[in-house]
Amino acid sequence: MIKLLRENRDLRWLFFAQVISFMGDWFSFVAVTGMIKDATDSEFLVSLAFVSFSLPSFFVSPIAGVTVDRFDRRRLLVIVSLLQMFAALGLLTATDSSVWPLFVFQGVISGFAAFVKPAIDAGVPNLARNPEELRVANALFGSTWGVMLAVGAALGGAFSQAFGRQAAFIANAASFLIAMGLFTLIRRPMQQPQRANRPAMRPLADISEAVSYARKDHVVLALIASKSTFAIGAGTVSQLPVLATSVFGWGDGGTGMLLAARGVGAGLGPLIASRFAKGSVAKVLQVCGLAGIGFSASYLAAAWAPVIWVAAIFIAIGHLGGGSQWTLSTYGLQMRTPDHIRGRVMAGDFAIVTLIMSIAGLGAGLLSEAVGVRWTITAFASAAGLAGIVYVVLTRPIMLKLRAEEAADIAAGSVSV
Numbered sequence: 001m002i003k004l005l006r007e008n009r010d011l012r013w014l015f016f017a018q019v020i021s022f023m024g025d026w027f028s029f030v031a032v033t034g035m036i037k038d039a040t041d042s043e044f045l046v047s048l049a050f051v052s053f054s055l056p057s058f059f060v061s062p063i064a065g066v067t068v069d070r071f072d073r074r075r076l077l078v079i080v081s082l083l084q085m086f087a088a089l090g091l092l093t094a095t096d097s098s099v100w101p102l103f104v105f106q107g108v109i110s111g112f113a114a115f116v117k118p119a120i121d122a123g124v125p126n127l128a129r130n131p132e133e134l135r136v137a138n139a140l141f142g143s144t145w146g147v148m149l150a151v152g153a154a155l156g157g158a159f160s161q162a163f164g165r166q167a168a169f170i171a172n173a174a175s176f177l178i179a180m181g182l183f184t185l186i187r188r189p190m191q192q193p194q195r196a197n198r199p200a201m202r203p204l205a206d207i208s209e210a211v212s213y214a215r216k217d218h219v220v221l222a223l224i225a226s227k228s229t230f231a232i233g234a235g236t237v238s239q240l241p242v243l244a245t246s247v248f249g250w251g252d253g254g255t256g257m258l259l260a261a262r263g264v265g266a267g268l269g270p271l272i273a274s275r276f277a278k279g280s281v282a283k284v285l286q287v288c289g290l291a292g293i294g295f296s297a298s299y300l301a302a303a304w305a306p307v308i309w310v311a312a313i314f315i316a317i318g319h320l321g322g323g324s325q326w327t328l329s330t331y332g333l334q335m336r337t338p339d340h341i342r343g344r345v346m347a348g349d350f351a352i353v354t355l356i357m358s359i360a361g362l363g364a365g366l367l368s369e370a371v372g373v374r375w376t377i378t379a380f381a382s383a384a385g386l387a388g389i390v391y392v393v394l395t396r397p398i399m400l401k402l403r404a405e406e407a408a409d410i411a412a413g414s415v416s417v
Contacts, residue, residue, distance in 0.1 A: 004133060004136050004137060004140065005140075008127065008128070008129065008133065008137075009187070010127045010186045010187060010188045011124070011127050011128065011133075011137055013182045013183070013185040013186050014120065014123070014124070014127065014182075014183070014186060015140065015141065015144065016182050017077075017081075017178075017179040017180075017182035017183050018120065018141065018144055018179070019144055019148055020175045020178045020179050020182070021081070021116075021175050021176060021179040022144060022148035023148050023151065023155075023175055024088070024171055024172035024173075024174065024175025024176065025148075025172065025175075026148060026151075026156050026259065026263075027155070027156035027159060027160070027168045027171045027172050027175075028088065028091065028106070028109075028156075028168060028169060028172040029053065029156070029259070030156040030157050030160055030168065030252055030255055030256050030259065031156065031160045031165035031168035031169060031252070032049050032052075032091070032102050032106060032165075033046055033049050033050070033241040033255060034160060034165065034241070034251070034252040034255060035094065035096070035099060035102065035165050036048075036049050036099050036102060037241060037242075037245055038096065039096045039097070039099050040099065042369075043239075043242050043246070043365055043368040043369050043373065044365035044366060044368070044369050045099075045365070046238075046241050046242055046365065047235075047238045047239070047242075047361045047362060047364055047365025047366075047368070048103065048361075048362070048365060049102065049103065049106070050237070050238035050361040050365075051238075051358045051361045051362055052102075052103045052106045052107045052110060053106060053110050054110060054354040054357045054358050054361070055107075055110070055354060055355070055358035056107040056108070056110040056111035056114070057110050057111060057113055057114040057350060057351065057354040058114075058351045058352075058354040058355040058358065059111070060111045060112075060114035060115070061114045061118075061347045061348065061350055061351030061354070062347070062348075062351065064114040064115045064118060064347050065118055065210065065343050065344035065345070065346065065347025065348060065351075066343075066344060066347075067115060067343075068115065068118045068119045068122055068343030068344070068346070068347060069122070069191075069340060069341065069342070069343035069344055072189075072190075072191075073119040073122065073123045073190035073191055073343075074123075074183060074184075074186050074189075074190050076115055076119055077115075077116060077119055077120070077180075077183040078180050078183045078184055080112045080115045080116055080119075081116075081176045081177070081179045081180035081183060082176070082177075082180050083112055084109050084112045084113070084176040085173050085174075085176035085177050085180070086173075087105050087108040087109045087112070088105070088109060088169060088172045088173035088176055089169075089170075089173045090104070090105035090108070091105050091106065091169040091172070092166055092169050092170070093105075114347065114350065114351070114354075117346070117350055118343050118344075118346035118347040118350060119190070119343065120141070121330055121333075121334065121342075121346040122190075122191070122339070122342040122343040122346050123190030123191065124137050124138065124141060124334065125334050125339070125342070126188070126189060126190050126191055126192065126339065127186075127188055127190060134331075134334065134335075135274060135277075135278065135331070136274075138270075138274065138327060138330065138331040138334065139270045139271050139273075139274035139275075139327065139331075141327075142270035142274075142323065142326065142327025142328075142330065142331075143266075143267045143268065143269075143270045143271050143323070143327070144267070147263060147264075147267035148263065148267075151260070151263070154256050154257065154259075154260035155256075156168060156252075156256055157252045157253045157254075157255055157256020157257065157259075157260075158253065158256065159171070160252045160256075161251065161252050161253055191339055191343075192339045192340070209341065209344070210341055210344035210345055210348060211348070213337070213341055213345070214345060214348070217336065218398055219281060219285075219332070219336055219398060219402065220333065220336055220337065220345065222285055222394075222395045222398050223281075223284070223285070223288075223329045223332040223333050223336065223349075224329070224333070224345075224348070224349045224352060225391065225395075226285070226288040226289075226292075226325055226328075226329040226391065227325065227326060227329050227349060227352070227353040228352060228353060228356055228387070229288075229292040229325075229384060229387040229388050229390075229391045230292055230295060230322050230325050230326060230353075230384070231352075231353045231354075231356035231357045231360060232356060232360060232380070232383050232384045232387045233292075233295060233296060233299065233360070233380050233381055233383065233384025233385075233387075234356070234357035234360045234361060234380075235360035235361055235363055235364030235367075235376065235377075235379075235380035235383075236299045236303075236364070236376075236377045236380045236381050236384070237262065237361075238360070238361035238364050238365065239364055239368055239373050239376055239377055240255065240258045240259060240262070240315070241255045241258075242368060242373045243258065243302075243303075243311065243373050243374075243377070244257065244258050244308065246373060247373055247374065248307070248308040248311070250308060254308055257308065257312055258308070258311065258312055258315055260312075261311075261312035261313070261315040261316040261319075262315050262316070262319045263319075264316045264319070265315065265316040265317060265318060265319025265320040265321075265322065265323055266319040266320075266322060266323030266326070267323065268320060268323070269291070269319060269320040269321060269322065269323030269324035269325075269327070270323050270324055270326075270327035270328070272320070272324065273287050273291070273323075273324035273327070273328050274327070274328070274331070277328055277331065280402075280406055281332050281335060281336065281402050281406075282399050282400075282402035282403040282406055284328045284329070284331060284332040285332070285395050285398065285399045285402070286399055287324055287325070287328055288324075288325045288328055288329055288391070289388060289391050289392035289395060290321070290388075290392070291320075291321030291322065291324045291325040291388075292321065292325055292384060292385075292387065292388030292391060293321075293385055293388040293389060293392070294317075294318065294320070294321035295318045295319070295321040295322045295325070295381075295384060295388070296318075296381045296382065296384040296385030296388060297318075297381075297385065298314045298315065298317045298318030298319075298321070299314070299315070299318050299377055299380075299381035299384075300377075300378060300381045300382070300385075301314040302314035302315050302318065302377070303373075303374045303375075303377035303378050303381065304374060304378075329349075330346070330349070333345055333346065333349060360380060363380075364376050364377075364380055367379060
């Protein structure tokens with residue numbers, strides 16, 4: 001991975017831009033959830049804050065995917081980062097007696113994020129110079145989210161307690177500005193050449209084209225469905241700030257610890273899983289199914305842990321699977337979809353998972369108010385486990401067919417040599 005960053009200049013700048021942006025995101029998340037919890041003492045509103053980090057992306061994703069496929073992806077990243085910086089400064093208008101700006105401006109940031117992830121995911125295959133670079137880059141970019149969650153959440157909790165939540169919001173705005181500068185350093189195109197007389201943008205028709213493509217390819221559908229099984233269990237993740245504060249009696253530092261544990265697992269999982277997958281979509285589907293079940297079992301254990309340190313260990317183990325599932329499904333889509341439609345497929349994938357995560361987060365908030373955080377995590381982890389088992393059963397025929405096709409390709413290659 002060090003070799004990739006050293007030799008591929010454009011991937012290096014894209015990687016560091018993502019690192020800085022993720023760091024700021026988690027500084028902001030700890031401060032936002034902590035401020036809302038202190039001001040309202042409402043588990044539901046804390047979950048609603050989690051939703052504000054995801055649901056707006058669902059509504060924007062349809063137009064975002066079309067935009068990513070139609071326009072220069074690098075320029076799009078630059079413009080969106082600038083707009084996110086201004087929205088991040090809007091968080092400074094919130095006070096302990098008026099927390100509504102947190103939901104509004106974080107929602108705006110998340111809406112713009114619907115352009116960022118598909119643009120990066122669709123652009124990486126064009127910046128990678130060969131299939132092995134794509135595999136390594138995907139593992140690297142996938143693990144970055146988890147590593148920055150671990151580092152950003154831990155530092156964000158300490159930073160927020162030491163310097164105040166307003167300082168954390170300023171740091172988030174600065175991260176978008178730095179990321180914008182790094183995006184401008186990318187020189188190679190992030191998409192294949194387009195026709196000079198390309199047709200006008202037609203959002204509904206363009207989205208329909210992507211949907212038709214996915215419906216015809218059951219492998220693409222299976223890869224998209226993979227993230228959905230993880231998203232069903234996202235209600236557990238939305239309750240981590242509540243678990244830290246209400247059950248274990250910690251403040252922002254405890255929230256940062258549990259989020260950091262989540263990041264450790266999400267960071268290491270893709271690195272381990274990518275070595276197993278090695279260009280095989282069949283193996284990608286296999287890992288995705290088993291990882292979802294492991295995520296569920298680990299969160300069931302974390303819910304009833306006696307102390308926060310034990311909970312943190314189980315959360316880290318769970319997200320070894322969650323991180324693998326998220327990253328490998330993206331890797332499979334990158335291998336399976338052509339460039340001209342890849343942005344829309346990635347945006348659709350992102351839209352579906354953010355919608356399910358948002359619904360799960362809202363449901364977890366309501367259930368937590370009624371039965372408590374531990375039983376809420378138990379319920380959503382169990383639902384995710386059941387979804388994982390169903391996924392394994394339903395995708396097994398697809399996986400077996402892919403294995404046969406991949407074996408035939410290898411045999412044909414050996415014969416031709």
